[in-house]
Amino acid sequence: MVLLFVLLGIVVLLIAVGIHDVIQKKHSILRNYPVIGHLRFLLEKIRPELQQYFIERNYDGRPYDRDTRSTIYSRAKGTNEEQPFGTERDVNEVGYEYLVHSTAPKPVAEQVPRVRIGGPDCTAPYEMALLNVSAMSFGAISANAIEALNRGAARGGFAHDTGEGGISEYHRNGGDLVWEIGSGYFGTRDADGGFDPDQFRDKAADDQVKLVSLKLSQGAKPGLGGVLPGAKVTPEIAAVRGVPVGKKVVSPPYHQVFSTPRELVLFIARMRELAGGKPAGFKLCVGSRTDVLAICKAMVAEGITPDFIVVDGAEGGTGAAPQEYEDHIGTPLTEGLLTVHNALTGVGLRDRVKIGASGKVATGVDVVKRILQGADYTNAARAMMMATGCIQAQTCHTNTCPVGVATQDPRRMRALDVADKTHRVANYQRETVESAMQVIASMGLEGPEQLEPRMLLRRVDHARTESYADLFEHLAPGQLLGGIHDVSKAWARDWVQADPDVFRP
Ligand SMILES: Cc1cc2nc3c(=O)[nH]c(=O)nc-3n(C[C@H](O)[C@H](O)[C@H](O)COP(=O)(O)O)c2cc1C
Incomplete structure (x- = not known):
């Protein structure tokens, strides 16, 4: 009993x-x-x-180690993130990196700086935050996740990239949008899957859209398009993307709107014009340096520059991609950033084009390192997912995400409470940027614009560390235009091979 x-x-x-x-x-x-x-x-x-x-x-x-995850979660939740005892890193390991602090740190700047995006042909420049929500499409992540990210962006005053899946009603919650289009031209697509300029003009006119972006490639699957299985093409997703309900949607690996560097640059100018002068740019994972230089040559030849370029690293994330692409193809963010930054500097256009960086940016130190390597601002995708509750279950491709972030299953999605996660997204962004500003002050600097490659060191063997100033070649403004006698053989060779009218295989 x-x-x-x-x-x-x-x-x-x-x-x-x-x-x-x-x-x-x-x-x-x-x-x-x-x-x-x-x-x-x-x-x-x-x-x-x-x-x-x-x-x-x-x-x-898994992509994020325990310390990084706990930093993201505690910042998102606003809980104490201090740790006892000391570092758990092996500081003698080859590849270990550290920032140079100052003997006379500065007070933390009261005003958090922003980055003005808008070159000479842009009539509606945008003040970008140092950390923003990277592209993740509605389809890859749930309606609730999109809504929490957009509301978080509105609350914290940062930008939210739509990803290539179009602009949904869940994006319409006041957060500034970077409207991205990929090779599927979702949301601005004609009956044959081509780019429709009229739809683009109408949608880009929306006040919430602050910038427009063309995705060339993504670090986790460079040189590959995407497939959305018919079962996932719900009426809602079909309407947002402008595709038929229930039918498999394929975005090809290549674009229809350009096939040469010159055509790419001209298309960016067309996007900017159609968007009424809003900043226009592109996102890529760097492949060959010759391609980057070919695009720069096209910019010089046409007198046209994108307002921004987002460099995505091979270490970047995705909703779904073949493992081989995730692990073996694409330039890592450090090398990609240095390439784009130096190529633009070498052709004298660096001051017209802002550079964004994405690829495992999760902490204030990550933001500082990327700026020091050549970025102006950063974007985070998976860390922002973690702020909305992602636990790295890594089931994004199966529609069975246990926490409702990367699924279209309404039952699972309801687990994600939008109000709570909005708060966490805003907290996470604010505290990470504050941490970056604190680190900059510890380095004896007043702001991110004072960061230089010499301030980051990497252990290269057991006895030596070298700074980024010495480890990599850095070009002077316009150096490539003045002749190639004082650049290294490798840069000279790539510059000579770069052709504004051909992307070389
Ligand atoms: C679930 C998911 C969906 C993504 N969808 C897109 C997309 O639609 N367009 C795009 O340019 N990048 C997309 N990405 C890549 C991210 O925007 C970002 O470039 C990459 O993940 C690196 O950032 P991270 O390391 O902070 O995740 C996606 C990433 C994830 C994780």
Whole structure:
């Protein structure tokens, strides 16, 4: 009899916990997995040993390590992020990098700086934040995730890139938009899948759209298009993308709007004109340096510059891509950034074109490092997903995301509470930028514009470290135009080969 009462008591308790879990809004995992989801928190509590054994082991090789994840989560939640005891990094490991602090740090600048995007042909420049939401399309991530990101961007005053899936109603929550189009031209596509300038003009006129962007390639799958299976093409997604319901949608690896560097540059000018003078640019994962230089030659020849270029690193994320592409193709962000920054500098156009950087930017130090390597501002995709509750389950491609971030399943998506995650997205961005400003002050600088390559060092072997100033070749403004006698053989060769009318294989 007693046993029966005990069992009944346990059942009632579990039902009560289950009801509480489904109703509460802080933890998406509990909303989707009531009761059993507590195991995750239990294991986290008894860290580090058990957590490392049961959880971290499963995270082996996953994009973000434990420290980075805990920094993102604590910033998003606004909880204490301080750690006891000291570094857990091996500072003697080859490849270890560190920033040079000053003996006389400066006070942290009161005003967080912004980056003005808009070259000479732009009539509506935009003041970009140092960290923004990188492109993730509606389709790859859920309606609730898009809404939380856009509301977070509105609250924190930063930009939200739509990704190539078009502008949905969930993007329309007041956050500044970078409207991206890819080779599928979703949202501005004609019946044959080509670019429709009239639709583009109408949609780009929207006040919320502040910049327009052409995606050439993405670090996780450069040289590859995308496929959205018919089952995922719901009426809502079909309407946003301008495609038929239930039919497989293919975005090809190549563009129809250009096939040469010159045509690319001319198309960017056309986008800017159609967008009423709003900043226009492109996003790419760098392939060959010759291609980058060919685009720069086309800019010089036509007297046309994009207002911005976003460089995505090979270490970047995706909703779905073949493993081989994720692991073996594309230039890492460091080299890609240095290439684009130096190519633009070498042709004397660096002051007209702003550079954004994406590829595992997650912390203030990441923001500082990328600026020092040549970026003006940064974007984050997966760290922003984590601010909306992503736990790196890595099931984005299966529609079964356990926390409702990367799924189109309405039942799973409901786990993501928009109000709570809006708050976290805004918190995460603000605290990360504040951390970047704090680091800059510790380096004895007043602002990001004073960052230089000599301020970042990398261990190259057991006895030596070298700064980025010495490790890489840095071109002087206009150096390539003045002749190639004082650049390295490699830069000279690529410059000679670069042709504004051909992308070389
Ligand atoms: C789920 C997901 C969807 C993405 N969709 C797009 C997209 O539509 N267009 C695009 O240019 N990049 C897309 N990306 C790439 C990101 O914008 C970003 O360039 C890349 O993930 C690097 O940033 P991260 O390391 O902060 O994630 C996507 C990334 C993820 C994780």
